[in-house]
Amino acid sequence: MNVSFRKGAPQETSADTLCVGVFEDEGAPAALDEAIGGDLGRLIDSGEAKGSFKKTAIAHPEGAISAERVVLVGLGKRAVFDAERARVASAVGLSRAREAGARAVTWALPDEGDAARVAAAVAEGAVLAGYRFDRFKTSGNDDKSQVDRLEISSDQDVGTAVEQAAIVAEATNTARDLQNLPSNELTPTALGEHALQLAGEIDSLEVEAFGPDRIRELEMGGLLSVAQGSDQEPRLIVMRYRGGGEQLGIVGKAVTFDTGGISIKPSSKMEEMKMDMSGGAAAIEATAAIARLGLPVNLITVVPATENMPSGHAVKPGDIIRISNGKTVEVNNTDAEGRLILADGLSYAVSSGAERVIDLATLTGAIITALGSTYAGLFSNDDELSSAIERAGEASGELVWRLPLHPDYKDLTRGKVADLTNVSDQRKASSAYAASFLEEFVDGKPWAHLDIAGTAWGQDNRDYVGKGASGWGVRLLVELVRAQAQAS
Ligand code: BES
Ligand code: MN
Ligand code: ZN
Numbered sequence: 001m002n003v004s005f006r007k008g009a010p011q012e013t014s015a016d017t018l019c020v021g022v023f024e025d026e027g028a029p030a031a032l033d034e035a036i037g038g039d040l041g042r043l044i045d046s047g048e049a050k051g052s053f054k055k056t057a058i059a060h061p062e063g064a065i066s067a068e069r070v071v072l073v074g075l076g077k078r079a080v081f082d083a084e085r086a087r088v089a090s091a092v093g094l095s096r097a098r099e100a101g102a103r104a105v106t107w108a109l110p111d112e113g114d115a116a117r118v119a120a121a122v123a124e125g126a127v128l129a130g131y132r133f134d135r136f137k138t139s140g141n142d143d144k145s146q147v148d149r150l151e152i153s154s155d156q157d158v159g160t161a162v163e164q165a166a167i168v169a170e171a172t173n174t175a176r177d178l179q180n181l182p183s184n185e186l187t188p189t190a191l192g193e194h195a196l197q198l199a200g201e202i203d204s205l206e207v208e209a210f211g212p213d214r215i216r217e218l219e220m221g222g223l224l225s226v227a228q229g230s231d232q233e234p235r236l237i238v239m240r241y242r243g244g245g246e247q248l249g250i251v252g253k254a255v256t257f258d259t260g261g262i263s264i265k266p267s268s269k270m271e272e273m274k275m276d277m278s279g280g281a282a283a284i285e286a287t288a289a290i291a292r293l294g295l296p297v298n299l300i301t302v303v304p305a306t307e308n309m310p311s312g313h314a315v316k317p318g319d320i321i322r323i324s325n326g327k328t329v330e331v332n333n334t335d336a337e338g339r340l341i342l343a344d345g346l347s348y349a350v351s352s353g354a355e356r357v358i359d360l361a362t363l364t365g366a367i368i369t370a371l372g373s374t375y376a377g378l379f380s381n382d383d384e385l386s387s388a389i390e391r392a393g394e395a396s397g398e399l400v401w402r403l404p405l406h407p408d409y410k411d412l413t414r415g416k417v418a419d420l421t422n423v424s425d426q427r428k429a430s431s432a433y434a435a436s437f438l439e440e441f442v443d444g445k446p447w448a449h450l451d452i453a454g455t456a457w458g459q460d461n462r463d464y465v466g467k468g469a470s471g472w473g474v475r476l477l478v479e480l481v482r483a484q485a486q487a488s
Helices: 030-035 039-045 083-099 115-129 159-180 188-201 212-217 221-227 270-275 278-293 338-351 365-371 383-396 407-412 430-439 474-487
Strands: 002-007 017-023 056-059 069-076 104-108 149-154 205-210 235-242 247-252 254-258 298-308 319-322 328-331 356-361 376-380 400-402 447-451 457-459 466-469
Touching (some): 002 159, 030 039, 083 115, 115 149, 188 278, 205 278, 221 298, 221 319, 221 328, 221 338, 235 278, 235 338, 254 338, 278 298, 278 356, 278 474, 298 338, 365 430, 376 430, 430 447
Parallel strands (some): 247 298, 254 298
Antiparallel strands (some): 319 328
């Protein structure tokens, strides 16, 4: 979607559709309504258009406006209007416009709150709502209508905010593409190539994608043991961006398909396990977006990528492996593979100089039971990093809920014959257990783990995301880095 900003009156748009927000118990924006002949006010007076949140109505004004239609979108009460409501309203307006056959949309920025924040949220909501994954539909696609041009209009100078929001939302949509791609298309090799291609596009970004030989040299027994059952080669994707400031490590789980391995999963819904690379997709795209924005941080982003397959050469329950930091692990369940590859990924980030580390992973089914798709689970050994992530979550709409680490959970990770076991005996506290396991590989550095198994797929409770791939984490990570930069 082409996104632009125009300073000036919304009615001067050349788009076919104008979206306008209406607050509850208030009239239409007066200057606009007057300019186009009072149609909006009449629609509100008649009760057809309402300011209640997410309510839409369409006007076809004949007055001094070239747009074919105006979509009125209820913004709810002014007092509770915030960035999240702006995202939702923007998405609702865009969907309604698309239904009506719009190709180009101008959003008249609601006059409330911090103009730059609202502008960014409106741009974001529309770009995310405009997302489609239809590249494999050859024909018979009856939902052809696409909005390909979005303009934000305001009398305030919010061009930069709009431009930056578009970069971040497009990166999120690219992460969604990666999530949606089936595992026969998005192999670990293909994910590596995608990251390498980003380095070609963005000058400040350096990318390497290590294959099996280099991974063996690095003695990454976690990644190698998960990959050994597959005919697809693993990749260790390493991205570096130097914008100055702190060394932040980002680690993302990229299991391009998780069958469970020898501890095989049930077949029902197994096709969804193509999304088990969502953490890696978010890590890669957030890194790209941060580099495009030129934010002041040094990133080392590490994405171990592999399939998890059963085969005659797959890792078997009871096998003992050695992670690159030297710790040994009994692989007592081959479906608990994410923590094995993350162990190597975290070790690599820390030994490469990361001062703080954040990992994102679709790690446990239990986090879906606990938090659904509303919050990602946050586990951290550091209160400051943890609250910074919570704040970034609130600002971006990608919410996190902190859950505890405790010595009791640590006890569960102790192996019978090796240092660690990759699965707790009684399946107790599965998500917290997994976090405790990961903590073994951060060498005491401030670290936060985001379990995104519930949020990465199916945020039907967010109008601007909807069903399926959400690209969860891109917006939160960019916001986190941006806020840290502003604070220092
Ligand atoms: N990739 C799964 C977790 C998952 C489940 C992600 C559902 C998205 C949707 C992970 O590798 C896994 O299989 N976890 C197991 C661990 C268990 C065997 C200890 C789980 O949570 O059941
Ligand atoms: Mn698994
Ligand atoms: Zn998995």
